[in-house]
Amino acid sequence: MSSPSWPPTLTPEQISALTTLATTYALSHGLLYLPPGAPQPPAPTSAIHAPLSLLPSPFPRALFDHAHKIASIYNVLYARIAMDWAFLDDVMGAERGAGQVDAFVGELWRGWKSIRDDYPQPLHLGLFRSDYLLHTSDGDGGAPPSLKQVEFNTISSSFGALSERAAALHRYLLAATSSYFGASPGVLKPDNFPPNETTRGLAEGLATAHAAYGNPDASILFVVQPGERNVFDQRWLEYELLERHHIRVLRQTLSDLSASASLSPTTHALLLHPSHPPSPPTEISVVYFRAGYTPSDFPHPATYTARLLLERSRAIKCPSLPLQLAGAKKVQQVLTLPGVLERFLQPPHPGKTYRDDELADLRAGWMGMWALDDDGGVDRARKEADGLVLKPQREGGGNNVYRSSIPGFLDALPREEHKAWIAMELIRPPDGAGNYLVRAGGNGNGNGNGDGDGGGGAVKADVVSELGVFGWALFGAGVGEEEEAGGVKEATAGWLLRTKGRESDEGGVAAGFSVLDSVVLVD
Missing domain, CATH: 3.30.1490.50 (Glutathione synthase lid domain)
Known part of the structure; x- marks a missing residue:
């Protein structure tokens, strides 16, 4: 990475001005969270800006492009894993795999096994995110960093909509401050700010599945956590679906669904019943899970029953239970074993196959x-x-x-x-990267030293940035040229950059470790 030391030198007055511009823009443009600890009535009455960086973070152009190049292969790979039931039984099942000793995984697998021989919906939808860090090897003699995969997410791949708004924030600051007050002119220029249309890309995947379902009057269901603070990231997808695709969205928790959801006895259509009849029930075309990935999302047995009822329905699940299981860390590890990748991506697989060098591109990104x-x-x-x-x-x-x-x-x-x-x-990220991190109500008084009075100013920190590349895949019998075997229709859907202090091992924004950032490309 040939960029100068980062961040560029800014005066305290410039940092204070940037902080005001950034937080005002975030509040004006929906780069928001619900505040922590506050009671949440049925209608929110306040919001705070999401944690953010003042400057974009440098990222090698060639590696950014490479992550997008291989995204299509990953979309196909995980779709095919989800359709290989024998593989999932062996790796994740409660008889031989990780589900033997992991109660949560075992519960999901047993529920799936109990219904899969009479599965009413052959189509599956995945909204994916593959996460990467830059890596430096010992004794590399100053070689440039490589790209290494942290994990592949198949459920609740969040922050797509807010990542788009973080990128727009940095483009705004670039324009509003004459390219960040003329600092680092070789890097901070419009051509180095890649476009980000992640909201449109993810909504396209949901809309494609809705169309495949076949009832234009049906709605999409978002399954959400109670008290969700990251609600605006989800709402932007809802607005995109309504405004661009004319598809309505309903939001319910698994506890809500234990009372409101039923199946048509003749068609297995998923029906949501209003809390105040006599309004008719709403048919659901796609179930999009932003909850259901952790045991705490299932506080009582009825929530597991509700999850299984959704799986038994004719609605297209995003993800289905097999696709959720496919995203497990155990699957990620098994893929590194000899011959496993070939099982899904090379002959005798009946679908599209990939060259040895394309498989090598994937393997080169694995620790x-x-x-x-x-x-x-x-x-x-x-x-x-x-x-x-x-x-x-x-x-x-x-x-x-x-x-x-x-x-x-x-x-x-x-x-x-x-x-x-x-x-x-x-993964060992390269040294020398920094940024100014801003959290609502966090330490700092705007002077960049992090020694303020809790007023929510910018804190200068040594940082590590994690790139996420989004994609979607609609797959199963009846899709594409491989209708009998189960084809895959897929697309890349955008990107995300999360940045955290170097002292933090964990990386989740929602978990409080990272801030939303964006990419400035360097050669």
Whole structure:
């Protein structure tokens, strides 16, 4: 990466001015969160700006382009994994796989197994996000960084709409301040700010599935968490669907659905009943899960029953249970084993196949991973703990175990639970990157030193940035040229950049570790 040291030098007055411009723009343009800790009545009465960076973060142009190039292959790969039931049974099932020891995974797998032989909807929809960090290797002699995959998300791949607004924020600051007060003119110029139309891309995937369902009068259901603070990221998708595609959206929690949802006895259509009859029920074309990826989303047995009822319906699920299971960390690890990638992407697979060099492009982005389900894997994790992260089969941030915490964690982990975890070599981002981070109500007084009185100013920090590339896939019997085997219709849908302080191992915005950022490309 040939950019100068980052961020460029700015005066305290310039940082203060940028902070005012940025937070005002965010509040004016829907780059928002609901405030923490405040009671949430049926109608929100206040909002705060989402955590954000004042400047975009440099990212190598060639690696940004490469991440988009391989996105199409990943869309197809995970669609095919979800359609390979024997593979998922072996890797994730409660009889042989991770579901044996992970109660949550086992519950999902058993529910899916109980209905899959009489599945009423052959189509599946995935809204995906593949996450990457830049990586520097020991002894690389000053070689440029490479791109390494953190994980692949198949459920609730969030921040697409807000990432678009973060990119628009940085383009606005560029224009409003004469290219950031003339700082770093070789980098901060319009040609280096890539377009971001993620909201349109993700809505296109949902609208394509809605059209495939075949009832234009049906609605799309967003399954959401109670008290969701990241509601505006979801609402922007809702508005796009209504304004561009004329599709209505309904929002309910799994607890709501345990009372409101039913299936047509003749068609298996998913029907949502109003709380105040005699209004007729609403038919649902697509179920989009922004909840259901963590055990806390299932507070009582009726919520598991509701999840299974949705799966049994004729509505297209995003994701279906097999696609949700396909996004597990255990699947990510198994894909690194010899011959597994070829199973899905090369002959004798009946669909489109890929060259050896295209598979090599995927493999080049993977860190070393292995299972902990035998003594050799556990012993290796102990010996190499300083360079490792342990990952369970969970989404949402805050679940991993890092470095020096690993030996003690393994001492306390029952042997029968080893199968629920994988070990992954840590990605080592390059040094020297910084930015000004702004959180509503956070430390800082606008002077960039982070020594303020809690007024929500900008805090200068050494940072690490994580790129996410969005995509979607509609797949199953009746799609594309492979109708009998199950084809895949897919597209790349945009990108996200999240930036965190270098001292933080975790990376979730919703979990409080990261801020929303955007890319400035460097050669």
